[in-house]
Amino acid sequence: MSKKGILLVNLGTPDSPETADVKKYLDQFLMDERVIDIPKLNRILLIKGIIVPFRSPKTAKLYKEIWNENGSPLLYYSRLQAKMLQERLGDDYHVELAMRYQNPSIESALANLKAGRVDSIQVIPLFPQYASASTGSVLQLVMKLVSKWHTIPPISFVNSFHDNELMIKIFAENARxxxxxSYDHVLFSFHGLPERQIDKGDYFGKNYNFRDISQREVLNDDNKFCYLAQSYDTARLIAKELNLSKENYTVCFQSRLGKEPWVQPYTTDVLKKLAAEGKKRLLVFSPAFVADCLETLYEITVEYHEEFRALGGEHVQLVESLNDSPVFIEALAGMVK
Structure with a gap:
């Protein structure tokens, strides 16, 4: 019986919240040339000599805050998504889940698809907006691994789904x-990237200036592959679904690493600005993630909530991610079909 292979890939998670496992995860993640895109020797010295040894114990404490009876929330929900998609698609398909970093690995998932004698493979990186450090890294590794096979089956990739209608509806429904x-302002807080990566990702040349926020706000032929433009488009579509005016929401970026400039506005700066304006209650989306994880369950729910209260605000409320929503499984099935 012929089957079509589906490979879902999310970012990754440590095998446990213990420091040793967090260290392995951070080392693999940050050593990726698409994540820290500097010369290899400099990357080795920075990551293995400074960042990983110092950050691992601190990051392990944060993972312990979100770890629960199901283990890693990101892995738990990703597994559920793969299971639900398999059930939705039926026996004509073989669905495998992989993580770009740590387990289950992309290599092992591809081996399972190969052993399952699939006729083709469709790779769906679970990142709504394309970025070199996420989707690009997944696609590069898949192509590298498959290139070693003597016989390569038909392979296709989902590049992004930032404007997927069902995904937009789920985020809006979760917000409702x-x-x-009842909130004073809404934030769409996306994962940040170094400015240099946006510069390097200017696929069509210098027709688009990402530093000009007005140029990010309208998706067009010059910026259609840009992470920022896709992020603004996702926010605009969710806001439209909720009938939010532009004055009532802000797009911002979180999770900076290091001192070099990352894309702005930074979420922390927006929190300060809104608190100074007397805003008390904030509703926060994080639409770069399809499953709740450290960046949503801790960075937004705990860190930003505490920071905003210290500034005079009252409450920061996270809008839950797509997680085990049956409607998101329909969205994935639509990408497959």
Missing amino acids: KHNPE
């Missing part, structure tokens, strides 16, 4: 559970 009208 919190009565958006």
Whole structure:
């Protein structure tokens, strides 16, 4: 019986919240040439000599805060998504889950698809907006591994799904559970990237200036592959679904690493600005993630909430991610079909 192979890939998670496992995860993640895109020797000295030894114990403490009876929330929900998609697609398909970093590995998932005698493979990186450090890294590794096979089956890739109609509806529906009208302002807080990576990702040349926020706000032929432009488009579509005016929401970026400039505005700066304006209650989306994880469950729910309260605010409420939503499984099935 012929089958079509589906490979879902999310970012990754440590095998446990213990320092040794967090160290292995950070080492593999940050040594990726697409994540820290500097010369290899400099990257080795920076990552293995400074960042990983110093950050691992601190990051392990944060993972312990979100670890629960199901283990890593990111892995738990990713496994559920793969299981639900398999059930939705039926026996004509073989669905495998992989993590770009740590386990289950892309290499092992591809081996399982090969052993399952699939006729083709479709790779769906679980990142709504394309970025070299996420989707690009997944696609590069898949192509590298498959290039070693003597016989390569038909392979296709989903580049991004930032404007997927069902995904937009789920985020909006999750927000409605919190009565958006009861909040003073809405944030769309996306994962940040170094400015140099956006510069390097200018696929069509210098027709697009990402530093000009007005140029990010309208997706067009010059910026259609840009992470920032896709992020703004996702935010615009969710805001439209919720009937939010531009004055009532802000797009911002979190999770900086190091001192070099990352894309702005930074979420922490927006929190300060809104607190100074007297805003008390904030509703926060994180639409770069399809499953709740450290960046949502701790960085937003705990760190930003505490930071905003210290500035005079009252509450920061996270809008839950797509997690085990059956509608998101329909969205994935639509990408497959």
